[in-house]
């Protein structure tokens with residue numbers, strides 16, 4: 001099939017950027033979306049033009065690198081997949097496809113479709129560690145965990161940090177991502193020890209990075225390639241409120257008064 | 261106590277205030293609706309006028325009404341703060357956006373819907389609250405004493421078709437605001453559970469349909485009654 005691609009091109013983070021139209025032809029329906037872009041880049045390189053820069057790594061839906069806003073939706077028209085799992089059979093011959101980078105203040109564009117998602121890394125770092133006892137290995141069966149709870153924790157742990165939730169949200173909110181990270185540790189005994197502090201610090205970092213707040217539209221979950229559910233956001237809210245009213249984490253100024 | 265102000269000024273803290281004031285206003289709507297149902301009583305407005313007198317002179321009601329005003333003001337102020345912050349989080353908009361593929365329009369339009377509700381509230385207060393308090397409302401004599409005849413003001417207002425239409429449209433807007441707001445508030449409070457969430461969603465939808473419909477039926481009823489259509 002023959003396609004017209006309207007792609008966001010931007011030299012660097014300072015450049016204003018704009019759309020450029022490219023054409024590709026003879027694309028087979030079983031070509032993956034990224035392979036289609038590879039074909040385009042081959043063409044551009046042969047003409048000595050700058051290839052379209054885009055993020056990718058695993059190309060099998062597990063690294064979360066392939067951030068692209070395709071025809072008004074993160075990762076394109078299909079639900080539950082990443083861009084690398086999208087195939088050209090989802091498009092028709094003669095289609096015009098608009099490809100944009102994730103748009104969020106905490107995800108500045110580095111070049112073309114590549115955005116800087118280190119704000120996610122800083123949120124993870126703010127979450128800190130989990131306490132793991134050294135010494136003898138405990139018997140796994142000594143800590144009973146209901147199947148439903150462990151399943152939910154594993155569901156949350158499936159988050160690949162792709163940022164589609166932020167890209168989809170009208171507020172560029174990172175709540176689904178943060179909720180997945182908080183949930184998957186808070187649900188299990190190993191992560192429970194620091195659960196309060198973790199919720200507080202990750203939310204604080206999320207705010208500091210400049211992500212928006214949650215209006216509960218559900219766009220994030222609908223577009224999440226791993227189907228992370230909104231229940232995790234409710235759990236994050238809960239964890240955060242309980243932590244705020246009962247954790248022993250207080251601002252320094254309060255501590256001075258308290259000790260005095 | 262700065263830990264508390266710090267918690268409430270976080271993004272989640274602001275949402276908590278939004279949800280709590282919203283839920284308080286939902287409770288207020290129930291009370292307001294039940295009282296105003298007296299308009300349907302065929303007694304020339306006596307029960308309604310006595311109710312209006314009770315509402316404007318009882319200290320406990322005064323406390324509740326002050327809480328209601330605070331809730332509306334806080335809800336509006338926080339909605340503005342949150343909306344401005346959310347806009348800043350996406351300084352560059354998408355050229356193509358297919359948001360209807362992943363979310364319901366009401367959930368994305370809470371700001372616009374809320375602003376329309378606010379315009380309604382201001383006009384509504386001017387028409388009745390302001391008139392009752394500062395306007396020249398005629399006095400009516402009952403066995404229990406002489407009181408302000410607010411019923412007459414209501415009859416007059418709802419005898420005009422454009423005013424009735426304005427109320428009906430405003431109630432539709434409120435219905436859309438509540439259709440997302442009701443369940444959203446519970447999610448914000450972290451109250452999600454496989455047993456209760458389906459129930460909350462059902463009640464929220466029912467509430468968003470029934471309450472505004474009953475409110476809207478009052479001006480329609482008054483209009484039809486005034487023009488002899490009943």
Ligand code: HEM
Nearest residue numbers: 215278279282285286339370371374375378441444445448
């Ligand atoms: C009787 C009047 C009202 C009721 C019962 C009501 C109720 C609610 C409820 C329950 C929510 C959900 C809170 C949450 O998501 O946690 C909400 C959200 C919202 N309301 Fe209202 N509201 C009313 C009036 C207004 C007014 C006058 C405005 C004015 C601007 C407004 C603006 C908003 C906005 C912008 C949101 C979404 C906030 C967000 O991004 O999460 N509302 N409302």
Ligand code: SF4
Nearest residue numbers: 159160162163165224
């Ligand atoms: S929650 Fe889903 S959409 Fe958001 S970063 Fe994780 S995997 Fe991606």
Ligand code: FES
Nearest residue numbers: 059063064066084
């Ligand atoms: S390239 Fe790894 S998820 Fe798409």
